[in-house]
Every structure is written in C-alpha cells, then in structure tokens.
Amino acid sequence: MYIRQSSGHLKEELERRTLRLPLGAVQDLAKHGLKSLPEYFWRLPASSSGRFHSLEENKKAGLVLHTIRVCEAAEVLMEAWPPTFNAESVRLAAMFHDVGKYGFDEQPTEHTLKNHMRVGAKWLEEMGTWFHPPVDVLTVACNAIRRSHGKFGPDFPVTAEDWIIHLADMFALHKERLG
Ligand SMILES: [Fe+2]
Numbered sequence: 001m002y003i004r005q006s007s008g009h010l011k012e013e014l015e016r017r018t019l020r021l022p023l024g025a026v027q028d029l030a031k032h033g034l035k036s037l038p039e040y041f042w043r044l045p046a047s048s049s050g051r052f053h054s055l056e057e058n059k060k061a062g063l064v065l066h067t068i069r070v071c072e073a074a075e076v077l078m079e080a081w082p083p084t085f086n087a088e089s090v091r092l093a094a095m096f097h098d099v100g101k102y103g104f105d106e107q108p109t110e111h112t113l114k115n116h117m118r119v120g121a122k123w124l125e126e127m128g129t130w131f132h133p134p135v136d137v138l139t140v141a142c143n144a145i146r147r148s149h150g151k152f153g154p155d156f157p158v159t160a161e162d163w164i165i166h167l168a169d170m171f172a173l174h175k176e177r178l179g
C-alpha cells in the first residue's frame, strides 16, 4: 500500500477507514472519536525518543502514518486468521490503539506515555458511553488496545483480536526490516 505522507492526506486516509465499520453506533463512535482527538495527534511523530519506530514514523505526522499501517496490517492478518475474531473490534482497536501516546490534555506530554495503551483504552471506553455500540465489540476492542504491546507491555494478549492488533503493531514498527 502506498501512502502519501502529508498530514492532510494521512488524516483523510484514516478517516476513510471508518467506512469499513458497519453503519450505526460503531461507525459513529469511530468518526466522532477521530474528530475528538487532540490536534497534536495528527502532527506528532509516533515516538518522542525516535526509538522503536521506523524512520518515517518518527517524522511529522508519523503517529497517523503508523496508525494507518497498523490498520492495514490488521486487515492482512484478518485475511489469514481463522474466523474466530470480531472484525469490528479489530478495526476499532487498530484505529485507536495509540491515541493515548501523548495524553489528552491541551498540550501533548513531552515524552510519549509508557502506559499509553491503558490511557487510550480508557479514553475509547469513555467515548463509547456516548454512542452505545454493542458492549462486546467495544470491550474486546479496548482490551486489544490495552494488550497491544504483547510481552513488552503490562497486559499480555489473550484473544484473537489482541494478537491481531499486537502483531499488526509489530509489523508496522519493524516495517524497515521487511524491506
Ligand atoms: Fe503503542
């Protein structure tokens, strides 16, 4: 997949992905969720330290680029995975898995938050209370966000959705190693 790396294009690309969710509460949640993100989500790099992420993801709007890559990698993994997962939860989790990176205050945190998985999951959970998506879809998505760092994070993956998100994140992080 070729992605044009300018903040505007990346924003449009991520917004377009909300259309892959079914019409109704889940799509509304995703659309409103993206609109509610702090403006710095759209312009900051994926990591404040420059470690862990690929070069492109450490540039301006690298966090959005990384998010789109995780969304796409999750699509590929869903094609291969036995149909034991909820695709809505996976798409929701991929889209919002790193929204907590710089917190949600008016100003971004100086460094990316180590516990951004839990911060992001909590944010999406609260956002969900406004849209009433099916409880299981939201719960599974929030768990997958919380567990998205696999053995590198505090919450270990359990479900198929957790593993799909964690592996998608790993592939996006290490994109340069794939050539
Ligand atoms: Fe993360």
Ligand SMILES: [Fe+2]
Residues within 6 Å of the ligand: 066, 070, 097, 098, 169
């Ligand atoms: Fe990530």
